Amino acid sequence: MSYNLTYKPFGERAILIEWPNKIEDDILHDILGFKEKLFKLLIKELLYVNHAYNSLIVFYKNKIPDFEAKKSTINKIYIDKNDDVSLSVIKWVIPVCYDDIFGLDLTELSIEKDLSKAEVIQLHSEAVYKIYFIGFLPGFLYLGGLNEKLFTPRKATPRLRVEKGAVAIGGNQTGVYPVASPGGWNVIGNSPVSFFNLNNDKPCFAQPGDFIKFKPVSLKEYNDIKILCEAGVYELESEVIHG
């Protein structure tokens, strides 16, 4: 499937490419396929390519002398793209402790949603989330797939400090804070896993297109896993899914 893309200059060296104004798996896959192709064909000219839900930025090493010419080069690459790119992706199982000690907003959220805490945990951990992109903070995964029953507005006053590993819900999104940071999302648990680790060849284990599933663990299991993570020997449960 091909979309009608919009191309806009973004400063002197970048072009912003936009897909329809929606968050959808098909758009993500179209972006990932196009991004891969741009990388291969234009690697020498580009500083980087990065994407979000429905947009892709193509950042050149040099100033763009003729926007229209670059635009038609890129669009030709888009139209020529083979649609049969099948990417293998990985489903990562992320342990989360939903104990009250971490889930600072779990009680309030469950009352607001007229659900028991167990139901909130069940709805949050049974879903399989798709990783759309990484942004906001180093290693922060933007996930799609939160159950509508858990949609909760961001807190009116953001917390000055949300702990590293905090698992939280903001609007129609859920995510894990990779480092301590100010934040306005509703915190329901914490994961002992590091989402951004500079000691690894790839600082983030997961990439866009992969899946995340949360697995509830007890406080004791959490502490055990945390020790293994800090020692750098915890192996995440994962499963390769062929596209």
Place this chain on the structure above:
Amino acid sequence: MVRVLKPGFYSSIQDFGRVSFQHYGVPCAGVMDRYSAGMANVILGNPPDLAVLEMTITGASLQFECETIICLSGANLSPKINDDEISLNKPIEVKVNDVLSFGKLLSGVRCYVAVLNGFQTEKVLGSFSMYKGVTNNHLLSKNDVLNITLKNSFIVNKYASVKLNNQYLESEVVEVFKGPEFDLLMPSQQDDLRSNQFTVSKNNSRMAYQLEERLENNLSPIITSPVLPGTVQLTPSGQLIVLMRDCQTTGGYPRVLQLTESSIDVMAQKFTGDLFTFELLDEVG
């Protein structure tokens, strides 16, 4: 080695940043004013993007534990070696135990110190630029020791100095292009952006400069999308935010303007209360 006797208000080691790790959510970071930092390096015969010391508003106090040649550029913070005043934009030889210190701020906001071959502090993801959560330190602290290489036989022409155009330190014009959402603004809002004067608020940092004046706003937030240093965002309350070098990689506010790359340098030399206007340039290309 260089020992930090006093760190100053906000001092860090920066090069031109880590550009290729945006897909991990890692900000570019890097020197706020590339022109000044590049100039300080080039005068020493360094490539423009070597790691320099960036100081903000107040200078650091540094003791050199080896001989080297340094060059200062950007804001004039009344620099001295021991008790002698020194010039900006000139190679300066320093000897063992010399102390570089600073006094009154005379112009600009950010001053750069380049050393022969650059500062060699912790390098992460291809860059020396300090950033919280990426490098171990994000600011210099008292008694930090900064690694530099010993002066080699490299000969610097002591009389090499560059006639600089320093006007950008005081410029009240910030050149911009339309941002991706500019055309969604009403003509009256577009006119306001073009003709009004704006003031840098007290909320200005390496991450972003918030402006005092508000712009009437009826645009909805956008689906989270990439942003760049120099992107001007418009929040639902009508606040304008100019993103700077430490900005996040993506954002959800409409991007109404985009500063030219040289205007990011101009903005980097502005501080609380400084006034400016945006000058909208024709479309790129």
